[in-house]
Amino acid sequence: MTPLTPVLSRDWDRTDLYTLDGYRATGGYEALRTALSREPDTLVEMVKASGLRGRGGAGFPTGMKWGFLPKDNPKPRYLVVNADESEPGTCKDVPLMLANPHVLLEGVAISSYAIRSNLAFIYVRGEVLHVIRRLRQAVADAYAAGLLGKNILGSGFDLDVVVHAGAGAYICGEETALLDSLEGYRGQPRLKPPFPAVAGLYASPTVVNNVESIASVPSIVANGVEWFTAMGTEKSAGFGLFSLSGHVTRPGQYEAPLGITLRELLDMAGGVRAGHELKFWTPGGSSTPIFTAEHLDTPLDFESVGAAGSMLGTRALQIFDETTCVVRAAGRWIAFYAHESCGKCTPCREGNFWMEQVLDRLERGDGTEEDLDNLLDICDNLLGRSFCALGDGAASPVMSSIKYFRQEYIDHVEQGGCPFDHARSTVWGGVR
Structure with a gap:
């Protein structure tokens, strides 16, 4: 036996899974029917009890986030799905949406019903055009089948879903920058508080969840809380x-x-x-x-x-x-963060720019041991001091690589350049 637990990926080998008929053949949309027979607050409590934590990186409890929506706010509520997957190395949401877009839509419908929202947005990174086309076709098919739109499955619940294509900015993975972009503004992080639950999209109560978080909801409704908590750990269930x-x-x-x-x-x-x-x-x-x-x-x-x-x-x-140069890998990551920084705050805008210069200097063989202290000093001014988490994320690979591979950095100084043969290195495809 293997410890794999195929749930979201269980039927990915079905060639027709992305179609409505293919998804329904696996039991698709039955969880939605079940959810619509229950009270919305019951579903919120179910997701809270399941211990489902955000699958987009932060790990914040999903049900708790839903519960933050103010009950006395007369403005409409919105659900926004963050599908702007663009972190280097992160590649789970795109294949999920490509293989099975309807599990996301079913999750969107259940989640929207639970938080009493009648309008949901799926914000997708604009470069993944194949995913956008598949999602939009799935939305159209769901409307035609009465699974979205007016009076879903005769329940009296109305829901419209909009698939929005972003313009290719890493910063829009940050939830408030995503909301600004969705409103038509330049994607830049907002000052918090107020948090999106209070004043999010169009200054209205908004829940922003990751693709995998929302796609996990139908299985919880279908199989129950105990089924979900039987997997994972006490504090990281599922x-x-x-x-x-x-x-x-x-x-x-x-x-x-x-x-x-x-x-x-x-x-x-x-x-x-x-x-x-x-x-x-x-x-x-x-x-x-x-x-x-x-x-x-x-x-x-x-x-x-x-x-x-x-x-x-x-x-x-x-x-x-072992063929990988850790200095070079860190340098490539920081080049990405320097390029993708929105420039709103000084620590991130300047810090990433200068770290890129220092790491490039070390790689060329023009660096000194003092550059290691310079890098750590820049990281110290980034960590916890930038406007959003991009600065923290950029500091992480540099600080940790120096912690574990300090001698390799020093070797770049003492040997007048990278000690690795780049012709053999496959980091980033061997492209210098």
Whole structure:
């Protein structure tokens, strides 16, 4: 037996799963029928009791977020699905929406009913045009079948769903920047409070949830709270998609209970590529502090990963073997963050720019040991001091790589450049 728990990915091998008929053949939309027979507040309490935590990175309890909506606010309520997946290494929501768009739509319908919203938005990264087309077709089919629109399944509940294509900005993955973009403004983070639950989209009460979070709701309604809490850990319940990429034999999506270890996942994925060994890895994408081989048995749940010095994030497990230059990898990540910084706050705008220059200087062989202190000083001015979490995320790979591979940084100084043969290195496809 394997510890995999295929729920969202259970029927991905069906060639017609993305169609309405294919999804219904697997029991699709039966959870919606069940949900509409219950009181909305009952569904909110069910999601709270399940312990479902946000699958977009922060891990905030989903039901608790729903419960923050003020009951006395006369303005309309909105549900916004954050499908602006753009973190380097994160690649779970796009295949989920491509393989099974209707499970997301069913989750949207149930969640909207639970929070008493009659208008929902799915904000999708504009570059994934194939996903946008598939989602819009799925929405059209759901409308035609009476699963969206007026009087859904004869329940009296009305819901309109809009699929919105973003314009390709990483910062719009931050929920308030996403809301600004959705309103037609430049995507920049808002000052909080007020939080979206109080004044979100169009200054109205708004819930913003990740694709996987919303797509997990139908299975909870269909199978019950005890079924969901039987998986995972006490404080990190349920299952999740773990995205293995990089120097691994069989990269892909592995759906497993939270608390599984990278060692177990690698065993199922055929291990690190033949003839090589693990050097470092990210537990949750490039914005989380890196781990090394000593963390192979760290349970991949929110509490355990945090206690070990990183964050579970989006469970984007990027695997790097011994051919990888950690300085170069960090430099490429920071080049991304410098490019994607919205420029609103000085620490992030300036800090990422200067870190990119310093890391490039080290890679060329023009750096000094003092540059390591300079990098850590910049990170200190980024961490907790930027307007949103982009600054924190950018500081993470630099600080952790210096922590675990300080000598490799020094080797760049003492050897007058990168000690690795870039012709053999496959980081970022070997492109310098």
